[in-house]
């Protein structure tokens with residue numbers, strides 16, 4: 001475009017598509033600047049789904065490959081995301097707090113692979129909750145947990161505390177049926193713990209299992225017990241696999257992850273330019 005018409009086209013766009021959010025994080029720039037508000041009266045008017053689609057179609061025709069969708073919380077505007085998804089010539093990272101990702105959004109994201117969430121965290125759980133709040137279900141979970149024979153602990157652990165705790169464990173069980181805190185699974189097997197992971201279709205965490213012995217049928221406690229018993233009955237094999245899992249974790253360290261992320265963006269840009 002520059003060569004043809006002398007016009008500079010930006011390589012990507014950042015678009016605030018939502019003027020509201022379901023959280024009240026400390027120091028939120030969007031709320032401080034009046035971009036995001038709670039009540040309809042306070043919210044600034046937004047563009048319609050059709051207007052956003054038209055903008056991205058025009059951007060794609062100018063050769064712009066990426067549009068980062070921000071807010072407020074962009075996932076509060078599914079109507080816009082659904083319309084924008086029709087612009088298949090662009091890649092849309094969605095900058096989100098991640099709290100609205102449930103079965104419906106998972107199905108939507110699976111169908112629209114050119115849109116993907118980039119979830120904001122402040123660091124480990126403690127730092128994230130410190131800024132973003134503990135979440136709407138925290139009290140309910142504490143109450144439910146009290147009824148169990150071995151009540152769960154809801155605690156914040158520093159890095160050394162977490163490593164110390166993991167070092168005392170025999171196995172790491174990742175029981176979540178949906179994509180949640182997969183990073184904790186990586187942390188566990190990076191310290192040489194064999195994971196036992198719920199083999200759920202709506203979670204990416206099962207991909208970390210090196211074989212079927214680290215998987216169990218989600219929502220079926222008997223199958224979880226079977227998987228745990230197998231490892232505890234085969235301690236020699238468990239020790240061998242602990243080394244394998246620690247090796248396996250190296251590909252997820254920060255340097256390697258950044259390298260792979262860069263390669264992915266380069267490949268996407270090359271693919272788009274060679275279309």
Ligand code: SF4
Pocket residue numbers: 021022023024025027028029030031036071072073096097132
């Ligand atoms: S999630 Fe983002 S937009 Fe929402 S309150 Fe937190 S910082 Fe602000």
